[in-house]
Structures are given as structure tokens and as C-alpha cells.
Amino acid sequence: MSENKLRSKLYRIIFEADTPGGKTFDIILLIAILLSVIIVLLDSVASLNEKYGALFNTLEWILTVLFTVEYILRIYSAHKPIRYIFSFYGIIDLLAILPTYLSLVLTGTHFLVVIRVLRLLRVFRVLKLARYVGAANNLRTALKNSRAKIVVFIEVVLAIVVIIGSMMYLIEGPENGFNNIPKSIYWAIVTITTVGYGDIAPNTPIGQILASILMLTGYAIIAVPTGIITTEMTKLSRKESDKRVCEGCHYDVHDPDAAYCKKCGHAL
Secondary structure: OOHHHHHHHHHHHHHOOOOHHHHHHHHHHHHHHHHHHHHHHHHOOHHHHHHHHHHHHHHHHHHHHHHHHHHHHHHHHOOOHHHHHOOHHHHHHHHHHHHHHHOOOOOOHHHHHHHHHHHHHHHHHHOOOHHHHHHHHHHHHHHHHHHHHHHHHHHHHHHHHHHHHHHHHHHHOHHHOOOOHHHHHHHHHHHHOOOOOOOOOOOOHHHHHHHHHHHHHHHHHOOHHHHHHHHHHHHHHHHHHHOOOOOOOOOOOOOOOOOEOOOOOOEO
16 A cells, blocks of 8 residues: 555544544544543542552553554644644644653653543534534634623723732731732632632721622622623624525525525525
């Protein structure tokens, strides 16, 4: 078999899910990824690590070697290797195998292989969940369209926590746990997000009043980013509903006054 034919065959198996070989490869890959993640999770349990640590380590290395071979084959068979290497999946594939090798010099880094769970995103391609991919694209578009408003929102929140944090430092002082302004800002962030760890708390009446105001402010603003994104999602939904979809070929890009589908000629 010539090198070009070999690369073409590997490409169909590794990158395409429409062929029997491609589907089988992807399903085996997903099972291996799940197995790898489960092994790491179990290995973090002290009692299981003490009893089966050697087995977990052996299995992890076997899977890592297999993923390494797969990564090399992806580079070899890709039409444009550089594009694959720096693509989203290419970077994830590389990060998925690095932690095990890093564990040879940095103890504990092998637990980072849980990043392999991101490789399960390929399940959308394998199972043909197109509608979920479309929904994910709509969400991404909504986030992109909302980024200017969200940035302004974050800037306002940061201004609030810096001002309130500085005021709390002056009001409460080190004697009440507010040792410096950065720590006071940390308290303001924890309070405005309604997390409330309770490691620092105001003791003076003025400080408690200010804290109460900040808590109420937190409840008031927590829905702002949700509202911004929801508005953009609604706009996208309206655009989708306004599209005229051809019943013959399901093509949905038509002129407003079109009477027939420009792709197959079916009446709209």
C-alpha cells in the first residue's frame, strides 16, 4: 500500500465518522477516554490507591501510550497537520497525554489527565447530535454578541467591590480581620456573589449595614448577565423561526421574496 493510500485510509478512519471503520474507531476512543478518566478518579481514593495503585498506574500508561500513538497518527494523516495541531481538538488531544509524562518529573500531575473528558465532545460527531451542536453554536453566538455588555457589567461589579472593600478596611480594620484592602476586596467579592464563606465578617454596626447593602446589591445584580444572554438567545431564536426551510432539501438560506428553493427548485 502506497504512503498516500495509507494516509487517506487512516484519515477516513480517524477523522470521519460516516464510515464503519470511523464509527468503530470513535466508539473505541470514547470508551478508552471514559476508562482513563474513571481510573484517575478511583486512583485519587486513598484506600483504592493503596490496594490497586500499581494496576491503575499500569492501565494509565497503556492508555497514554495508545493516545500518544493516536495523536501521532492524527498528525500524520491530517491534510493540514499544522492546522490540526493548533486546532481546539488538536490542543486538547495534546494536553490529554502530557500530564502522564509530566508525572515522571512532577509528582501528582497525572491527575490532570481528567482533561481527557473534554475529548468526549467528539460524541456530538459520532452520534450525529446535530441539533445539540446547533444549540451550542447558538449559545456561543449569544455569548459573543453579549460580550460588550458583560464586560461593562464586570467592570461595574469590580468598581463596586473595590470601593466597598476599601470602605470596609477603613471601618473594620485589622482588629476585625480586615487586615488589608486586597483581603477586604476578597470579602466584598464573596459577599456580593452571595457565597458567604464566613471566614471574615464585620463586627461594627456600620460595617454590618454596609455588608447588608452589598448582599442586597448582590441579589439584584446576579440576574443581569443571565438577562443579557437570554435576550441574545431570544433574538437568535426569532431569526431561526423567521427562516423559510425548503421541504424538499431543507435548505434555509433564501431571499425574502423567493417562491422556489434556489438549491433544488421545490416550491417554498
